[in-house]
Amino acid sequence: xxxxxxxxxxxxxxxxxxxxxxxxxxxxxxxxxxxxxxxxxxxxxxxxxxxxxxxxxxxxxxxxxxxxxxxxxxxxxxxxxxxxxxxxxxxxxxxxxxxxxxxxxxxx
Numbered sequence: 209x210x211x212x213x214x215x216x217x218x219x220x221x222x223x224x225x226x227x228x229x230x231x232x233x234x235x236x237x238x239x240x241x242x243x244x245x246x247x248x249x250x251x252x253x254x255x256x257x258x259x260x261x262x263x264x265x266x267x268x269x270x271x272x273x274x275x276x277x278x279x280x281x282x283x284x285x286x287x288x289x290x291x292x293x294x295x296x297x298x299x300x301x302x303x304x305x306x307x308x309x310x311x312x313x314x315x316x
Contacts, residue, residue, distance in 0.1 A: 230243060230246075242269075250271060251271075252271065256271055256272075257271070257272035258270065258271060258272060259271075259272050
């Protein structure tokens with residue numbers, strides 16, 4: 209296995225937070241493992257997509273930034289993402305409507 213010792217710049221968005229020198233070892237397939245404290249600090253979980261930006265004698269790893277899933281369109285919040293978990297939106301909307309009707313009707 210090759211040992212690679214380069215400055216790794218950890219950043220979120222376009223903000224460069226700080227340089228960290230970490231000794232990482234490449235496996236046969238060219239993979240490296242980021243230390244757990246760094247993964248925790250940046251909220252990196254299995255499946256997190258990273259972008260790599262290469263410069264002279266260094267590269268930067270950044271979590272791939274995605275568009276917000278909730279967008280205000282004409283005063284109404286609209287979800288533009290993929291629902292997570294087992295939430296049934298139709299049932300949630302119906303329950304919310306019933307709660308509002310009860311409050312408006314003075315039944316609560």
